[in-house]
Amino acid sequence: MVAGDPRAFLPLSPSGFYILLALSAEERHGYSIAKEVEEATEGTVRLGPGTLYRLIKQMVTDGWIVEVDRVDSEDPRRRYYRLTPWGTRVARAEAERLYNAVRTAVDRKLLSARAFA
Amino acid sequence: MNLWLRLVLLLAPREFRDHYGAQIAAQEDTVRLGDLFDLAVTGLRLRWDDFVRDVSYALRRLRAAPLFVGIVVLTFALGIGANVAVFSVLNAVVLKPLPFKNADGIVIIEGSSSGAVPISHLSLADPLDMRSLPAFAATSGLDDDGGTMLVQKKPFAISGFDVIPDYFAILGITAQLGRVLEPSDSNPGVHNIVISDAIWHRDFAADPNVIGETVRVNGVPERIVGVLHPNQPSLSADDGFDPQDYYAALPEHATLEDRDHRFLDGIARLAPGATIASANAQLRLLSSRLQKQYPEENFRWNLSVASSRSVILGGASSVLWMIFAAVIGILLIACANVGNLLGARWSTRDRELAVRRALGASSRRIGAQLLVEAGLLALVGALFGVALAYGGLHVLAALLANALPRASTIHIDALSLLYAAAVLVAATLLAGLTPMLSLGSPDLHTVLKAAGRGGDASSRHRLRSALVVLEIALALALVIISGLTVRSFVDLINTPLGIRPNGVTTSNFTMLPGQNLGTLAERAAMQRDLLARLQALPGVQAAALTAQYPLGPLSSRTSAPVFGRTYPIGSVPHAAANNITPKYFGVLGIPLLRGRSFTVADTMDSAPVAIVNETFVRRFLLGTNPIGARIRAAGWNGTLTRWATIVGVFGDERDHLTQPPYPEYFVPMAQSPSAFTSAIVYAPAVESAVIAREMQTAFKATLPTVEPPDTYTVAQLVENHTAQERFTAILLGTLALIALALALSGIYGVVAFSVTQRSREFGVRIAHGATARNILADVLRRTLSTTAVGAAIGLVVAAIAARAIASQLGSMSPFDPATFATVIALVFVSAVLASLHPALRATRIQPVDALRYE
Numbered sequence: 001m002v003a004g005d006p007r008a009f010l011p012l013s014p015s016g017f018y019i020l021l022a023l024s025a026e027e028r029h030g031y032s033i034a035k036e037v038e039e040a041t042e043g044t045v046r047l048g049p050g051t052l053y054r055l056i057k058q059m060v061t062d063g064w065i066v067e068v069d070r071v072d073s074e075d076p077r078r079r080y081y082r083l084t085p086w087g088t089r090v091a092r093a094e095a096e097r098l099y100n101a102v103r104t105a106v107d108r109k110l111l112s113a114r115a116f117a
Numbered sequence: 118m119n120l121w122l123r124l125v126l127l128l129a130p131r132e133f134r135d136h137y138g139a140q141i142a143a144q145e146d147t148v149r150l151g152d153l154f155d156l157a158v159t160g161l162r163l164r165w166d167d168f169v170r171d172v173s174y175a176l177r178r179l180r181a182a183p184l185f186v187g188i189v190v191l192t193f194a195l196g197i198g199a200n201v202a203v204f205s206v207l208n209a210v211v212l213k214p215l216p217f218k219n220a221d222g223i224v225i226i227e228g229s230s231s232g233a234v235p236i237s238h239l240s241l242a243d244p245l246d247m248r249s250l251p252a253f254a255a256t257s258g259l260d261d262d263g264g265t266m267l268v269q270k271k272p273f274a275i276s277g278f279d280v281i282p283d284y285f286a287i288l289g290i291t292a293q294l295g296r297v298l299e300p301s302d303s304n305p306g307v308h309n310i311v312i313s314d315a316i317w318h319r320d321f322a323a324d325p326n327v328i329g330e331t332v333r334v335n336g337v338p339e340r341i342v343g344v345l346h347p348n349q350p351s352l353s354a355d356d357g358f359d360p361q362d363y364y365a366a367l368p369e370h371a372t373l374e375d376r377d378h379r380f381l382d383g384i385a386r387l388a389p390g391a392t393i394a395s396a397n398a399q400l401r402l403l404s405s406r407l408q409k410q411y412p413e414e415n416f417r418w419n420l421s422v423a424s425s426r427s428v429i430l431g432g433a434s435s436v437l438w439m440i441f442a443a444v445i446g447i448l449l450i451a452c453a454n455v456g457n458l459l460g461a462r463w464s465t466r467d468r469e470l471a472v473r474r475a476l477g478a479s480s481r482r483i484g485a486q487l488l489v490e491a492g493l494l495a496l497v498g499a500l501f502g503v504a505l506a507y508g509g510l511h512v513l514a515a516l517l518a519n520a521l522p523r524a525s526t527i528h529i530d531a532l533s534l535l536y537a538a539a540v541l542v543a544a545t546l547l548a549g550l551t552p553m554l555s556l557g558s559p560d561l562h563t564v565l566k567a568a569g570r571g572g573d574a575s576s577r578h579r580l581r582s583a584l585v586v587l588e589i590a591l592a593l594a595l596v597i598i599s600g601l602t603v604r605s606f607v608d609l610i611n612t613p614l615g616i617r618p619n620g621v622t623t624s625n626f627t628m629l630p631g632q633n634l635g636t637l638a639e640r641a642a643m644q645r646d647l648l649a650r651l652q653a654l655p656g657v658q659a660a661a662l663t664a665q666y667p668l669g670p671l672s673s674r675t676s677a678p679v680f681g682r683t684y685p686i687g688s689v690p691h692a693a694a695n696n697i698t699p700k701y702f703g704v705l706g707i708p709l710l711r712g713r714s715f716t717v718a719d720t721m722d723s724a725p726v727a728i729v730n731e732t733f734v735r736r737f738l739l740g741t742n743p744i745g746a747r748i749r750a751a752g753w754n755g756t757l758t759r760w761a762t763i764v765g766v767f768g769d770e771r772d773h774l775t776q777p778p779y780p781e782y783f784v785p786m787a788q789s790p791s792a793f794t795s796a797i798v799y800a801p802a803v804e805s806a807v808i809a810r811e812m813q814t815a816f817k818a819t820l821p822t823v824e825p826p827d828t829y830t831v832a833q834l835v836e837n838h839t840a841q842e843r844f845t846a847i848l849l850g851t852l853a854l855i856a857l858a859l860a861l862s863g864i865y866g867v868v869a870f871s872v873t874q875r876s877r878e879f880g881v882r883i884a885h886g887a888t889a890r891n892i893l894a895d896v897l898r899r900t901l902s903t904t905a906v907g908a909a910i911g912l913v914v915a916a917i918a919a920r921a922i923a924s925q926l927g928s929m930s931p932f933d934p935a936t937f938a939t940v941i942a943l944v945f946v947s948a949v950l951a952s953l954h955p956a957l958r959a960t961r962i963q964p965v966d967a968l969r970y971e
Binding site: 029030031034046048049050051053054056057075077078079 | 129133136137139140141142143144147148151152154155156157158159160162163
């Protein structure tokens with residue numbers, strides 16, 4: 001399953017992309033992912049528990065992330081997730097897609113080059 | 118955990134809940150209202166995704182098995198279609214309220230004599246007598262009428278009621294133009310009528326100035342005072358809800374003689390707060406008071422009321438509930454069949470299912486897939502079924518219209534579709550749950566081990582057999598009930614009527630035209646002319662005129678005392694009276710037993726004569742020579758009541774299929790010309806359609822201002838009288854055949870599957886010297902024992918059902934041994950035939966092939 005061109009999955013939904021971003025630096029449990037996404041987007045993207053776990057479930061099924069064997073010291077009910085190499089490739093592909101889109105916007109003078117830098 | 122969170126989580130599929138519920142609960146402190154909403158939407162979305170996946174999976178699987186799909190869809194279509202059609206009929210005819218305002222308060226008045234002669238019709242005096250009782254807000258009587266309406270010299274055939282004007286208040290009927298009839302319309306000399314919307318359109322081009330216009334109804338000038346609303350139903354115990362073309366008023370005053378002349382249907386409205394029981398209590402007191410006041414006329418005469426619903430719909434209701442039970446039985450058989458087919462299909466996937474379970478698919482998901490597959494098949498079956506019901510009701514429309522009241526209101530409506538949806542869900546669950554039970558939860562290990570053996574797990578075999586037992590039981594019961602119904606119907610239509618069955622054509626009665634129904638001389642002249650024309654028709658061997666003909670719409674019963682005898686009060690002879698021309702008995706082939714028939718010499722100027730039937734003699738003249746005795750012959754419509762001398766005795770004719778012949782006397786039409794007449798002719802060599810046309814031509818020639826009457830052969834008369842029985846017999850017979858066919862296909866399917874499952878066993882046995890006969894006997898023995906168990910249960914069901922419908926079987930015993938024996942034999946023989954093909958296949962199994970099977 002973990003093969004082929006990750007661009008086949010693009011574009012990702014914003015929520016999905018932000019979850020992958022939240023997991024790019026470190027493994028996190030679900031609630032921490034939601035908090036991280038909310039902070040990173042200055043509150044514009046809020047993941048409700050339903051949306052969050054539905055996306056997590058789908059990503060686990062697709063092999064983008066895995067559940068890790070780690071017990072949380074605060075609350076043993078929490079589960080931690082980690083990005084797989086395949087998930088990393090998908091996230092990277094989406095980032096490249098967005099990067100290209102923004103460059104086009106700059107070329108067309110929609111954005112100033114300064115803001116982009 | 119937060120209660121709301123827990124509830125909302127229930128919306129999500131179990132797998133999701135099991136896996137993520139704890140994590141979600143871990144963050145319950147931060148859960149907001151929006152999060153609950155988000156969870157709810159997610160739960161439903163996940164379930165929907167599962168459902169869509171199951172549907173596309175099922176579609177893929179089904180596309181690979183077109184034969185299976187075809188059989189199952191056809192089975193479901195028959196089961197669901199029969200249900201929808203019968204439910205639509207039941208709903209329109211029985212379940213819907215009567216088409217009148219506050220219909221619960223409307224009751225039918227019934228009269229019965231506790232003496233020798235039961236009479237169900239009322240005299241004009243009865244509803245008028247009842248007016249004094251506080252239990253009734255209004256009472257009315259009505260009489261079937263009809264004939265010809267002359268509008269600007271053009272004749273139109275019409276049907277109508279003569280009513281006591283409270284009829285309209287009782288039913289809440291109002292006029293769209295003008296007014297309905299009022300008590301003043303009953304006064305002598307007033308001739309006012311109201312007409313239906315249909316007549317207003319057909320004969321008056323919806324002219325708004327029709328009010329006040331005068332038309333001739335059967336020769337009498339009548340003033341139109343009102344036009345009723347479109348499709349206004351009527352109400353009478355005899356005619357149900359048939360819309361009438363016009364209504365005229367009956368007098369609201371009864372003479373002493375009227376008390377004895379009983380021909381009306383009665384309806385009444387209960388006063389607010391009164392019940393049928395309280396009304397009947399008051400009627401008992403009134404009846405006994407009237408019996409004292411009119412000891413002769415009201416002798417043992419008891420009035421009572423019954424719910425209009427039960428009187429008018431009672432017969433149809435019991436028939437339709439019986440047929441409804443039959444289609445429920447068919448649905449169960451269909452579901453059992455499909456259940457077995459699905460079970461066989463899924464059990465061959467044991468290995469795949471076990472592997473999937475091992476990979477984490479829950480039994481619940483696999484069960485859901487099975488249900489989705491059953492549901493899809495049922496859905497397609499239901500679509501075809503509704504189409505089948507729609508077509509079926511169209512095909513049966515004529516049959517229904519004759520057999521059931523308000524049949525014109527039968528449609529597949531929203532409620533029928535709702536019912537179809539309910540049946541669809543029930544069928545899915547019934548057909549899907551049985552194979553689910555048999556799927557059980559074998560683990561991978563047992564299945565892989567068992568698969569090599571090629572045997573059928575015995576618990577599953579038991580379940581499949583149980584379903585076949587159920588099918589056989591239901592089918593056997595249905596076939597027995599329908600067999601009883603069909604046989605009683607055949608008995609009924611073959612009831613000896615006392616008249617010749619072939620070659621006779623009768624015309625419906627026609628009112629003779631003329632002011633106040635014409636003078637006696639005018640009537641006699643018209644009748645002479647009409648009879649001469651009928652007699653002269655080519656091919657007619659004999660012709661006669663009669664006021665009433667056997668199985669016709671009219672019957673007048675009256676007292677007919679014998680001269681010189683005194684009777685204790687209440688035992689005065691009661692007989693049917695008829696006016697006929699001389700060849701009446703010759704046309705109908707009724708044998709002369711004593712004396713003579715009427716002749717042309719019996720005229721207005723000769724001595725009054727009469728003829729009586731055999732039953733009259735047996736009941737009232739036993740032990741004496743009837744010839745020469747005198748009886749009092751009643752006169753109506755201007756003819757005189759006179760003592761007439763009996764000159765002849767003829768054999769009995771039957772007026773009703775289900776009742777024994779009634780005492781009857783006849784007087785010559787020439788001596789007592791009736792105001793209306795029917796024609797009967799015997800023309801054995803002429804086709805009935807030809808003679809019908811010729812008879813109508815004769816009527817037109819004699820009575821140019823009268824619409825010529827309809828004509829009937831004796832077979833048609835019998836058919837008209839047995840419409841409901843015919844409908845029941847045809848429908849139940851068809852349903853029983855469907856049930857039997859489904860049950861046989863169920864037997865075939867199970868035996869075929871079991872032979873396939875046991876092919877290895879058979880192969881081994883054949884290799885060890887078992888003969889074809891041994892194998893055949895083995896398979897057939899299983900079939901026969903299953904059939905025997907099913908038949909035993911079916912017999913019990915049939916016996917209970919037969920007892921319940923005993924009243925509808927006429928003179929036939931509900932436990933008629935011939936029917937029971939025939940049906941049991943039929944079921945066993947067809948069960949053996951159904952299993953013969955797979956059984957023979959078992960005998961041809963090659964040991965080598967069977968061993969190579971896995």
